[in-house]
Amino acid sequence: MAKRETPEVNAGSMADIAFLLLIFFLVTTTMDTDSGLARLLPPPVPEDVPPPPPIKDRNVFTVLLNSNNQLLVKGKPMKVEELKDAAKEFILNENNDEKLPEFKDVEVDYFGLVPVTKGVISLQNDNGTQYQAYLMVQNELQRAYNEVRNELARRKWSKDYDDLDDDQQKAIRQIYPQKISEAEPKNISN
């Protein structure tokens, strides 16, 4: 049989087709990956349950945020920039200060018996508070917890908290549990 060359498929329009698709995806693309502050809401409280017993004053870190976005922390006005360090001091209570929260010994994996703080951060805001201000406070509190956890992770495993495996992270979370309680909303001031 005579050798016949198969005719080449014309690929000239390939670029056009690809360009068309490319432009479509270029237009519809949104690059932003969503990120934000993760929070866990408390489950709804049934109405017939008696209110929980009051927590000792030294175990509560009250943060009030008014409608002018001003902070009142444990009865004293404070700037947002100072909040992280104040919260860290409250969580750690390194010198066993009388005014800072008590400890309770808890058995934790990898660590053995460790004193765990009984402290609770209580956050209350006004209905007129700006969302950005509220989020900033949440952010600072989160930052305090993240730093405290990170420091422990570095001391123990000389690694960042994020690089630890799940069990190790869980142990650290047990030592520094994130307890941010948000009061039922009410109008503090107008």
Place this chain on the structure above:
Amino acid sequence: MAKFRKKGSKGLPPISTASLPDIVFMLLFFFMVSTTMKEVSLKVKIKVPQATELAKLEKKSLVTYIYVGVPTTQYRSLYGSEPRIQLNDQFATVSDIQSYIAQERESMKESDRPKMTTSIKADFDCPMGIITSIKQALRKAQALKINYSAAQKSEY
């Protein structure tokens, strides 16, 4: 007179465009992979607040969005200039949230339901009153995992 003589026999050969489709395809695949389609068209103006301690929302399918903000100009005559809630493609009130969450939860796979996250995308200038009532509604709807959408703050 000197004659201009071409160096080669034919002059410059045309640049081959044979690899152009390959390059375009490469770009195409990049955009196809990185693309996320916009699910809803926003009817409220949202400039998300800034924060530093961000956590990424991992699986898109597990996330339900609640948008809060001032209606954009074309809807302002109808809905006013107070911050409003947008669920899916329409404006809603706080009382609609519970059924919206229930409906979204229904549409999820059974195994994914406990992992459901609600992302609150609110404008930074919103008053907290509306956010608080949303939070209360979410509590009632048992959608406890929430995420305050925020942008990375560059400088601190």
